[in-house]
Amino acid sequence: MGRWQHYYRPRTVQEVLEILAHYRGQARVVAGGTDLFVELLEKPPAFEALVDVTAIPELRTIYQEGDWIVVGAAVTHTEIVRSALIRQRGTALAEGCSVIGGPQVRNVATLGGNVVNALPAADGTVALLALDGEGQVARANGSAWHPLLDLFRGPGQSAVDPTRELLTALRFRATGPREASAFGRVMRPQGVALPILVAAATVRLNGAGTHIEEARVSLGPVAPTPFRAQRAEAVLRGAPPDAAVFRQAAEVTLQACSPRTSRYRATREYRVEMIRTLLPRVLETAVARARGETWASPRFEVADKYSSFGCWLGG
């Protein structure tokens, strides 16, 4: 239809790189396309060909390798949510992926796409960050793993150039005994379905459960790229897992990041308030899970269920 001429579905990473090389910047990688095709409604494409990476078998697998759980970049959100391995050992990622769109979108949208789209509040990406995620990028001269944060340049700007290289996999450290993760977000009912705030955390408790041994905390959008709250982590490390500490974690996070007012979405004040509200809740849930107490989701449930529906009584 004139937007792009060719649509390729290669079977290997090598083929992808060859096609990209052949087009010299006039072709780009696409996975689920749920973001790209919508963007193109308002912005005409600047390429001749799309290279769909979702038919490459190695990009479609989830497996464990030592301490790492590896998720192919073209694994869909649905597959992540259904993976028992990820639900148990990377719970925040399964939660983050479960809230994106409806099943139609989750069935095609990929984690790799979420990362390369590089939005500071991307649910899956922020969750992955709290799990100490890394991304593997394949280029003409080889393939290498990078810390997740190194893959972002700015809002919507990825360090992965989709016309020359491709993200092939993501991995994160599987949570172990006395360790768990959690994810939460706050939405606005009007306008675009981008979160006002997402937060994720992983915590590991000591044997007695009295102190936090290790913590990783991530948030978005509070900076141009997904944000790792290192000051909060420092506060949490070695501290007792209680409400006062969680509150303090939120306060030091506020000092370190800069949530903005964005038109039609949220004011800075509201986002600040949400960091104070959401972060402690996510930490609380992660700690409860690390203790084996609950698998409850920190998501704010939409509505309680009523047992009986009314019937028209007439007259």
Add this chain to the structure above:
Amino acid sequence: MPLLNMTVNGRPVSVEVAGDEFLAHVLRYTLGLTGTKIGCEEAECGACTVLVNGQPVDSCIFPALKAQGAEVLTIEGLAQNGELHPLQRAFVEYGAVQCGFCTPGFIMTAKALLDRSPQPTEEEIKSALKDTYCRCGCYLEIIDAIKVASGQSPTLTCSDGRLPRSPKALRVVGNPVPRPDAVAKVTGQAKYTDDYAFPNMLYGATLRAAYPHARIKHIDTSRARALPGVHAVLTHEDIPGDKHHGLIFNDWPVLCYDKVRYVGDAVAIVAAETPQLARQALELIEVEYEPLPVVTDPEQALAPDAPKVHQQGNLLKHIKVRKGDVAQGFAEADVIVEAEYRTPMYEHAFLEPECSIARVAEDGKIEVIVGSQIPYEDRRQIAKSLGVPEEQVRVKGAFVGGGFGGKEDIAAQIHAALLATATGRPVKVLYSRQESLRVHPKRHATVIRVKVGAKRDGRLVAVQVHILGDAGAYASLSDKVMTRAATHAAGPYEVPHVKVDCYTVYTNNPPAGAFRGFGVTQSAFAVESTMDILAHRLGMDPVELRRRNALRTGSTTSTGQVLRESVGLLECLDKVAAHIRRELRVEPDGAWWRPFPNPADPARVRAWGLAACYKNTGLGGGAPDRGGAEVEVLPDGRAVVRTAAAEIGQGLPAVLAIVVAEELGIPYQHVEVALPNTDVTPDGGPTTASRQTYINGNAARMAARRVRDILAWAACEELGASQDELEFREGFVHARGKRLPLGEVARLAREGGRQPLARAVFEAPPTAPLGREGDMHVGFSFGVQAVLVEVDTRTGEVVVLKAVSAHDIGRAINVLGLLGQIRGGIIMGIGNALTEEYPVEGGLPYCTTLSRYKMPSIRHTPEIVSYLVEDELSSGPYGAKGVGEIASIPTAAAVANAVYHAVGVRIHKTPVDQDWLLRTLKAKSA
């Protein structure tokens, strides 16, 4: 072009596709499987859902080549050997279908759910359907249908397990019968305009204004014309007739010539071999503009030095309602409450974007197929611009995928006709969702100041209201919409002194026009919020305050109309109030409005809130209001009803079929309802003002009775009986122990020289214009709604958990459709209160894509309990009044009143902004 090999509905398919083609296009336009709908091309609405290898996907953005080797299942593949799938059957039976445009997407999404989870919980159903939208709001019925299809019990039924019926039900009237078009809609066979195609058809596209306000200095179409495959490029110079259109004021250029006045204005149109070529041609049209200062809001527009949108000035109309003397009223008042409210523009977001197909037909007439709300008005406006007599134009209706008022104005009807006459070939003009958002009129944004004076005992003595309505760039129906806002601005109450001044003003924003509720949605929000402020100021129960002032038989409205009958407001109030009190277990005089915590999480606070409203049925205001219908009995004993009254999802075909079946004594399934065709079907008038059941229900009833008279005449002789001995029932005419099948009687009538066919025009009782003596309206429907909200005091999030409604609709004819309208209306009202807004800044809309406009989803759908009050209107068919609008009018105020009861913060602006609410809460507690 590459070859795509896949299996579609079990059959191998091999087709050539373009590299950038999406699956929905291949299915619809290459394979002709038009049951799969395209609603947005953004993966937002879910209408295009099909199953690829068993998984639901949005086929509108699913690259076709990605389906290489896949198994694809579409709605057409669901029924097996003519046997409906259980989901299809349940959707039909439980009223889960209204306009039907979203239906295939819902059924396919639900099918995938049941394949994975054969007995899904309600939570699983909601989760699966979270991103599949039904603008008619049949979510509760859809949940029920899925439950039934998976062997579970539905929840909208009565304790005996059956669907509700009216206590006044007749043989067919008042019974829960499925829509006559439901089967066509659940199988994907129902054809909406874009589902039609003609050989040799061209595709139209429209060049829109580059600025919200600019002078056009020059248009050069030469490069576009030169593009191979382009067959016509037209500008204002190519319009043979009237260069304007407009429903009341003829102020809207068919193609702009001197100026553009909003970003949706049409400047040039193109017809080309493919839609892509047509769009490409648009880019080659050169328009030289001189940008002008933009009039961005009505307050600015009324300033003396404001730039003029139209030559005659920016004030489109000042509407006055006067009753008594408000100065005297306020002087008598013990308490005076004043408040100001703002409501934004809202978007209809009917799921079927606008589409028109025009062609020069075999008989030489210009035929336009369009799913619009006013077929005869389209015909008038098309003929006027083409410069031909109206009889030279034929408008044919198609199934309409929702309208809600947004398909009353001309969209592409005239453009398509111009292109078809210019090229001599059929031309289809289909708007993309993004174009639809940009072009068609919205709900008026308003600023409303209310001043209410009352005695200590709650009796209202004076109401003064000032309304400023943003008409946008063209008049559309602003005059009437804002008149309705003004006349209903004092609420459904008897007030001795009323003064309303309503100004509707031109700006360079998208035009505002008809939208379900027609101005009353806005003024009801203002007055019903103010009534609650007054109640609490007086220390009164908000229900009691409303009871004391409620319109009742014998009351005089703000416009001086004495209500002689059919005023069921008190009963509505009592039913809703009793329900809340029962549920809260409070005494009849107890405070039902007190907040209470969510037991599982005390930071989430709950409370009930309530609002009342009324809304006219029919056009009123002195406008002649009539509609015609034709009924024919066929030789097989079946009957056909023909009217050009548009069905946009509201359920009119069921009403017509019920009425005819009742009158002719034939099974409901034996009545067929034809689509509009201005050559064949009589003018039914506009689908607006909640009027179709009332007007055309009456017309169909009259026509059916005339046919019955003809049949009776024919049957008498054969049965040897007199006319009053005859009984029409079960498809037979009975008398003296004998019976004749109706088809046989129809044949006898024909042989006797009389066709078993009759036309009738129902003419509503005359009404008077505003300001003149007499009844302004033939009647009013009344409604009271209460909602239970929950406010999360940590986030400001507001959720409606439950809604209880009571509506006086005169008489329930089509119960399933009626309850569907009420539930859907409440859900749309929740959208107004909580999720929707269409902001415009500097004349530029923010909602350029559907992803920026959130209509309520299944996740926003509360439990709904609906009471019906049947206080008959003598001129209505069986006593029926309208319901289409009243269902969504009081909801926003009820939500605002509930939020106040929960957390003590008054909402002055819709939709509720959780950000603002939380900050206000914090400031309050500090």
